[in-house]
Amino acid sequence: MEQRLKSHVIEVQHLAVEFQLGRRHGTLLKQKLGNLFSQKVKPPKVEHIRALSNVSFKLSEGRALGVIGANGAGKSTLLKTLAGIIPPKSGNVFVRGKVVPLINLGAGFNPELTGRENIFLAGAIHRIPKKVMETKVREIVRFSEIERFIDTPVKYYSSGMMVRLGFAIATDIDPDILLVDEIFAAGDAFFRRKCETRMRKLVGKARAMVMVSHSMPLIQDLCHEVLVLHRGKVVYHGKPRNAVQYYLENCGDSGKL
Amino acid sequence: MAPLRSSYLKLLKNSAMLLAWLCMVMIWKLREVYQYREVIWNFVTQDLRVRYQRSILGMLWTLIKPALMLLILTLVFGLLFRRNFQHFVVYLGSGLLAWLFFADAANSGSGAIIHRGSTYLTRVYLPKAVFPFVTTAAALVNFFFSLVALIILMIFLRHNFTIWLIVLPLAITCLALFGMGVSLWLACLTVYLRDLEHLTDVLLRAWFYLTPIIYPIDMIPEKHRYLFYFNPMFHILHLFQTSLYYGRPPDTMCLIAAPLISAFVFLTGAAVFFWREREFVFLV
Numbered sequence: 001m002e003q004r005l006k007s008h009v010i011e012v013q014h015l016a017v018e019f020q021l022g023r024r025h026g027t028l029l030k031q032k033l034g035n036l037f038s039q040k041v042k043p044p045k046v047e048h049i050r051a052l053s054n055v056s057f058k059l060s061e062g063r064a065l066g067v068i069g070a071n072g073a074g075k076s077t078l079l080k081t082l083a084g085i086i087p088p089k090s091g092n093v094f095v096r097g098k099v100v101p102l103i104n105l106g107a108g109f110n111p112e113l114t115g116r117e118n119i120f121l122a123g124a125i126h127r128i129p130k131k132v133m134e135t136k137v138r139e140i141v142r143f144s145e146i147e148r149f150i151d152t153p154v155k156y157y158s159s160g161m162m163v164r165l166g167f168a169i170a171t172d173i174d175p176d177i178l179l180v181d182e183i184f185a186a187g188d189a190f191f192r193r194k195c196e197t198r199m200r201k202l203v204g205k206a207r208a209m210v211m212v213s214h215s216m217p218l219i220q221d222l223c224h225e226v227l228v229l230h231r232g233k234v235v236y237h238g239k240p241r242n243a244v245q246y247y248l249e250n251c252g253d254s255g256k257l
Numbered sequence: 258m259a260p261l262r263s264s265y266l267k268l269l270k271n272s273a274m275l276l277a278w279l280c281m282v283m284i285w286k287l288r289e290v291y292q293y294r295e296v297i298w299n300f301v302t303q304d305l306r307v308r309y310q311r312s313i314l315g316m317l318w319t320l321i322k323p324a325l326m327l328l329i330l331t332l333v334f335g336l337l338f339r340r341n342f343q344h345f346v347v348y349l350g351s352g353l354l355a356w357l358f359f360a361d362a363a364n365s366g367s368g369a370i371i372h373r374g375s376t377y378l379t380r381v382y383l384p385k386a387v388f389p390f391v392t393t394a395a396a397l398v399n400f401f402f403s404l405v406a407l408i409i410l411m412i413f414l415r416h417n418f419t420i421w422l423i424v425l426p427l428a429i430t431c432l433a434l435f436g437m438g439v440s441l442w443l444a445c446l447t448v449y450l451r452d453l454e455h456l457t458d459v460l461l462r463a464w465f466y467l468t469p470i471i472y473p474i475d476m477i478p479e480k481h482r483y484l485f486y487f488n489p490m491f492h493i494l495h496l497f498q499t500s501l502y503y504g505r506p507p508d509t510m511c512l513i514a515a516p517l518i519s520a521f522v523f524l525t526g527a528a529v530f531f532w533r534e535r536e537f538v539f540l541v
Binding site: 019020080083084085086087099101103108110112113117120121124125127129130 | 292293295296298299303307310377378379380381382383535538539
């Protein structure tokens with residue numbers, strides 16, 4: 001029993017996530033008061049949308065899982081749920097170990113702070129002691145190749161510099177579980193190659209990885225198994241080559257689904 | 258009679274269990290916030306630095322602002338109440354600085370989740386309570402600086418301190434707890450009712466004049482004085498004013514009421530916050 005529990009690093013059971021459409025912000029006093037005086041002002045109707053429904057899978061230690069699907073299939077929502085950012089509507093998510101999301105790289109940055117200060121902020125957010133972070137700063141700066149700008153506030157950075165720094169930080173804090181969401185979009189070809197090399201190394205080192213990408217070669221290259229999502233449901237889970245083929249044949253406009 | 262008593266006992270047992278469960282959840286949640294203390298500290302220092310980054314006097318503004326306010330109020334109201342006080346500025350300062358902390362904590366607390374929180378909430382995992390803790394802690398740091406400045410001023414004015422200065426740590430603890438509790442309440446409620454952010458500021462101004470800060474409580478006729486007992490800030494500020502300015506023991510009522518009210522507001526604020534925090538990510 002213990003053995004079985006240990007071997008699964010990520011376990012997702014019948015996961016469902018719901019979003020509200022329409023009214024995204026809390027009610028304004030105006031609307032509430034309006035309702036007191038007249039019946040006409042009705043709050044806009046709240047519509048719910050299922051971003052994920054009945055998603056179940058297990059991921060064993062040392063494996064890399066790719067997630068593919070069309071836009072709006074729920075790939076990023078799945079990653080955010082695994083990271084604990086979005087609470088599930090129903091179902092269970094078990095994640096064992098330190099999760100480091102590489103979602104929206106550089107999103108956790110505070111634009112007013114310098115690159116160096118943001119490195120320490122990111123370290124604190126991932127609960128790395130400051131002393132440990134101090135030993136990592138040099139390597140992070142070296143890898144991101146932005147030595148000259150490291151003491152400049154991040155708000156003056158280009159998007160490429162932001163991605164470089166974000167990637168360098170996220171991959172240098174020894175995550176147990178790496179969640180990767182389409183991070184190679186920015187950054188030039190040379191840096192992308194460097195990232196891919198490092199990712200390959202990390203897949204070996206991290207206990208598990210879940211990766212979202214639209215780049216089929218990258219998915220096939222890095223992942224051991226692939227999940228195909230379509231409108232919030234798992235439609236295929238299996239070997240990368242078969243999954244990609246299934247996705248390309250069935251999920252497009254002319255597909256059967 | 259017997260069945261009635263047993264049903265009472267059951268109710269008592271159930272509510273005790275509920276309370277125990279609530280305490281467990283609360284301790285667990287607060288522990289998690291404590292584990293993220295480095296993030297809190299990081300945000301607090303950022304707040305203090307970034308706020309005055311471009312100004313020439315920089316961090317000094319945290320001292321200059323309350324000092325100027327103290328000066329203005331002393332000039333205006335000192336003339337009115339000069340007869341009642343040896344050093345009006347000290348009396349005013351002992352209440353005003355604590356009030357400024359509270360107002361700062363409440364104001365920034367009401368925006369804690371919807372402003373800074375919203376940028377982080379949807380991107381990284383952090384305990385949500387980190388954000389109101391940050392705003393309150395930043396206000397508290399400012400308060401400490403201004404308090405030290407006031408004490409230096411008092412030494413300079415040859416104000417005689419008494420043994421009752423020992424009440425000051427208790428007063429500060431109550432004030433911090435109360436500010437934190439109000440912050441948690443407002444941070445949570447503002448997510449649902451955005452207007453609160455603007456309303457808070459106005460209500461605080463009214464509350465300021467309803468609390469004996471610029472005027473002494475002795476000015477109020479004895480028969481109306483009980484009205485002030487409903488004001489939590491009256492009890493807390495009384496501790497500050499007696500220990501710092503009057504140098505006499507505080508009223509027993511205030512000594513008991515201040516910690517009780519502060520703890521109550523903090524615990525209920527935390528409970529409500531932790532109860533609703535799961536939803537925040539969808540609403541900000």
